Amino acid sequence: MKEMTKKAGGMMQENTTKKANEAGILGDPDMESSAQHTVLIAGAGVGGLTLANDLALRGIPFRVIDPLPEPVRDSRAHGFGARTLLALDKLGLVEAMLAAAKQPPPVLREYFGGTLVGELDLGAVPRDPYPTILAIFQQRVVRVLEAALIERGHRIEWSTRLLSFEMDEKGVVATVDRGGSIETIKAGWIVGADGSMSVVRKTLGLDDPDAAKLSGEASRSLLRGLLCECDADWKLSRDIWWLWQERDGFAGAEYNDFTNKWHLQVIDLEGTEATLERMEVLLRKRSGIRTVHLSNPAWVHQATFSQHAARRFLAERGTLLGDAAHTFSSVAGQGLHFAIEDALNLGWKLALTIAGAASPCSCKPMKRSAASASKTP
């Protein structure tokens, strides 16, 4: 490791080597060899857990770390389409996802200017072979993925944050914070499934130079809004997904049966504050329900619908997937789907490379642009 030529991350090589030696990894040929065949997955979100399940099925050794103490409890995506289920079928997880989804499936009800313009009973749409839309909040998706992993004999290293890493042609030495204790993990490959603020992407120097521009005025002029989860004192059915459209924006409301709160979205082109009061004003205006009172917010976010795509998704022994590789407007509801597709696309390539059937060099890094971010790596 002393000949380590490539430095990635701000950590000094000497420190890493010292810590690796303290951990007793370096110098033991058996440990060296097994580490070289191990994939370190940073991030146990949707993408990281999908990749972990894929590698588990292929018998590829991996470790998966995440700073959270347990699967994410914050709300994000609230459903996905048939294409995502088709992807998850490869992991044998369709039935588990169907079982964890909202039952009975909700009815989508849409108003325009106060007039009911559409109603779609998701339970009545024939499966072909999967439901067109599955109503399932992201907290349930990650729990299904975690349960499958445990059933396959693996565990996630929660409360463990990737701080930095170094790599050379043989492998990666990562420094992690495990509940306050600094440790090293040695692996052959590192996968950045660590979300939009990815440490792996930054460390590999793959940040999108145009990210600030794309996340700034350009996206603001298109869409800007508020998201929140809170209690609402209206008597609306929790079995309906509500959508109120106007010419200058919309509001949506779905009841989250994981957090037992209303999940609300409104377009707010002028607003600068992410407050429950602002959300209440806009929701009353869009829905026409003038008396609704919101309370007990779990969170209120200002959504600027930022977008970025890493310059490349692969740099030597480090690679990216999901939000670490690309983000785009959540209005399209594609972030969760692409995290899953990215992971499945990466799994077989890593497996071939680790088996020696493909060379890392033959997996030529693709140059990405924001416009091509919707394609998997």
Ligand SMILES: Cc1cc2nc3c(=O)[nH]c(=O)nc-3n(C[C@H](O)[C@H](O)[C@H](O)COP(=O)(O)OP(=O)(O)OC[C@H]3O[C@@H](n4cnc5c(N)ncnc54)[C@H](O)[C@@H]3O)c2cc1C
């Ligand atoms: C409010 C909101 C609403 C959304 N709504 C939708 C929607 O309706 N439909 C849709 O498709 N998408 C939606 N998205 C986007 C979707 O949630 C993401 O695209 C998806 O979660 C990406 O999955 P991921 O696994 O790449 O990243 P994440 O789910 O963000 O997972 C990343 C994981 O990495 C961990 N991590 C972070 N730093 C480190 C580190 N240093 N070391 C190790 N681990 C680390 C995090 O704790 C996390 O568990 C929404 C997002 C938000 C924020």
